[in-house]
Amino acid sequence: MSENGDMANTALAHALDAAAHGFRVIPLTRAKLPAVRSPHHHDPVPLPCRGACGRLGHGVHDASADPEAIRALFAAAPWATGYGIACGCAPHHLIGVDLDLKHEPRVDGAAALARLARRYAFAVPHTVTVLTPGGGRHLWLCGPPGLGVPNSAGRIAPGIDIRGTGGYLVGPGSATSRGRYRLAPGSPAWHPAPVPPELLSLVQPPVxxxxxxxxxxxxxxxxxxxxxxxxxxxxxxxxxxxxxxxxxxxxxxxxxxxxxxxxxxxxxxxxxxxxxxxxxxxxxxxxxxxxxxxxxxxxxxxx
Incomplete structure (x- = not known):
């Protein structure tokens, strides 16, 4: 089997493991993009579609926790090397806190989150933590049912991006062009902690x-x-x-x-x-x- 085939099988295995714990997943490319090509890319006037056409290729709207549906997604994208986990979906109502680490210019999302925790008097939970190839980390948190959290980039603080409804996180075990995503040492697997109420208030859009x-x-x-x-x-x-x-x-x-x-x-x-x-x-x-x-x-x- 080719190296790409091995990576696709590995990604599928990790995706099925995530699904067994209630997470909805999609296959991703090395560039961390949805791997199944859109069925509308040849349409003369592409119109917004979230999968109502019945075909695969609608990004996070394809996400599923059903093993057969997941195998069908990966079969449609044999070039996939990773998988994404849809945020905002039951039962976990996942909220992703993406903490960047950059040297030029200097950005430290983890330090920024620590400052917010001190300022607003909440504790950063011990939760699922995924290390990114660039030195950052993703924190997984459970949100409350019925409350959509919007995606944002740097809104609550520089270096902190939020993945909410309509977004996704790269799952641990995924291979990308920059390296592999992996669970942090000592991190719980598949059991995100509840989001602190103070942090939930920060990630909501202003009234x-x-x-x-x-x-x-x-x-x-x-x-x-x-x-x-x-x-x-x-x-x-x-x-x-x-x-x-x-x-x-x-x-x-x-x-x-x-x-x-x-x-x-x-x-x-x-x-x-x-x-x-x-x-x-x-x-x-x-x-x-x-x-x-x-x-x-x-x-x-x-x-």
Missing amino acids: RTPPERATARPSAVGAPGRDAALVRFVRESQEGRRNDRLFWAACRAYEAGAGDELAPALIEAALHTGLTRREAEATVASAARSATGSTGRTLPPVA
Whole structure:
């Protein structure tokens, strides 16, 4: 058997072990991306789909704890060398705390978490801890049922990324282009600790005050502050990132209660980048559904 075949079998074995403990998994490539190719990549106008078409290839929406479904996923991606664990799913309602470690510029997520723990008076739990090839670590925590935790990058502190609903963590035993993920010495296996209430409050998005409706909002393109920045962010999109940036901006607008007013300007900005009106309108509609209750993909904040 080839080296790739050996790694795929190893990844499958680890994934099945995780599933036996209630975690939902998907196969990953060496680049830590979902390994099953999208069934929509040849569509002339790809529309948002979370698996309703019945085919494999919808990223974390394919995640399953059923052994036969997992074997089918890996059979569809024999190049897989790792596996991802979906966050936010029952029974664990997993929340991942990704602690980066970088030297240039200096970023230490573990130290940042320790500072937050001191400031907000909570103890960092002894929980499942996965060491990353880059020197960082992932902490696995159980969230409360019925409460979706959003994905974020550096929002609560530099060097701390949060993986919540719609996100996934690279599972221990996965092989990537940078090395292998492994359980930290002394770490419990498959039994994440409950998230401290103080930390749960930090990873939730800030409560937004609904805007006054008594007076008309200025036109979004000419508005100062956030609205103008969101429109500009979409207008400056490059090919390959246009839908993603439009989706992200529309989500932020709807979360702030300004989605309906700002949507036309965001769509016009997307048309300026070369998207068709149908693509732009479908992306904004998907963002509206995601931001107003249904879970979906969450994109990283603007760099």
